[in-house]
Structures are given as structure tokens and as C-alpha cells.
Amino acid sequence: MNLLQRLEYWGDRHHPKWADIPRIALGLFLCYKGIEFLENMSFMIGRMGDFLPNSYFALSMLGHYIVFAHIVGGLFLAVGLLTRVACIIQIPILIGALFFINQEEMFRPFQQIAITVIVLIGLIYFAIAGNGPWSVDSYFDEKDRKAT
Numbered sequence: 001m002n003l004l005q006r007l008e009y010w011g012d013r014h015h016p017k018w019a020d021i022p023r024i025a026l027g028l029f030l031c032y033k034g035i036e037f038l039e040n041m042s043f044m045i046g047r048m049g050d051f052l053p054n055s056y057f058a059l060s061m062l063g064h065y066i067v068f069a070h071i072v073g074g075l076f077l078a079v080g081l082l083t084r085v086a087c088i089i090q091i092p093i094l095i096g097a098l099f100f101i102n103q104e105e106m107f108r109p110f111q112q113i114a115i116t117v118i119v120l121i122g123l124i125y126f127a128i129a130g131n132g133p134w135s136v137d138s139y140f141d142e143k144d145r146k147a148t
Contacts, residue, residue, distance in 0.1 A: 034070025080135020
């Protein structure tokens with residue numbers, strides 16, 4: 001058994017039911033942030049343009065990736081479908097937001113960097129722990145076990 005299989009096995013065996021509530025809340029929050037990013041995409045691309053000048057196409061593609069990952073990944077995370085994949089596709093976005101976007105707000109009293117760190121920690125936890133018993137994946141796993 002390699003390290004990833006051991007982490008997946010451990011996460012599947014040590015996931016309490018109450019941990020599904022923060023997973024659902026995190027998924028809905030990420031979906032909301034994806035919709036908010038979509039509404040303010042030109043402002044956010046302009047903000048990211050300070051770090052990558054003269055690359056509007058790359059910034060536009062990055063913006064669309066962020067919207068897609070947050071909305072679809074947030075919905076998948078909320079219902080418990082492909083939870084680990086949904087977390088893994090969003091972790092680079094949060095790391096980028098942590099280092100590039102929130103840099104100037106770091107020392108304000110009510111900055112968004114705390115929210116970014118909390119969401120990043122939640123994504124890392126659910127990437128390891130998995131989806132839990134209240135999820136679409138566990139429903140299909142139980143259905144497959146009963147069929148065999």
C-alpha cells in the first residue's frame with residue numbers, strides 16, 4: 001500500500017458524521033464565492049493583472065478556471081461527490097489567493113486572508129479525510145455493497 005492509499009483508507013475509516021456539516025458548508029461557501037467571482041471577474045482580472053502584466057488571455061483563462069472550480073467543485077463538495085478531486089482542484093486557487101491577492105490586505109483588522117486560510121485548511125482536511133457517510137459517494141458505495 002502506498003502513501004495515498006493509506007491516507008485514503010485512514011480518511012474513510014476515521015471520518016465522523018458531524019464533519020459532513022462543515023463539508024457541506026464549505027462547498028456552499030465555495031459555490032457562492034465562485035458566483036461572486038463571476039459577477040466581479042473584470043475587477044479580479046484587473047487585480048491579478050498587477051502580478052502578470054500583458055497577459056490578458058492567460059488571466060481570462062485563469063479567471064474561467066477559478067469560476068468553474070469554485071462553482072462545480074463547491075457543488076461536488078457540498079453533495080459529497082468526488083470530494084477529494086473537488087478539493088485538489090481548488091487548493092492551488094486558494095494558495096494563489098493567499099500569496100498574490102491577499103498580500104496588500106494582510107495587516108488590516110478584518111482582512112479576507114483569515115477566510116482564505118480557514119478554507120484552505122478545510123480543503124486540505126477533506127482532501128485527506130474524504131466525503132463521509134452523508135454523501136452521494138457513500139450512498140452509491142452502500143448500494144454496490146448490497147448488490148454484491
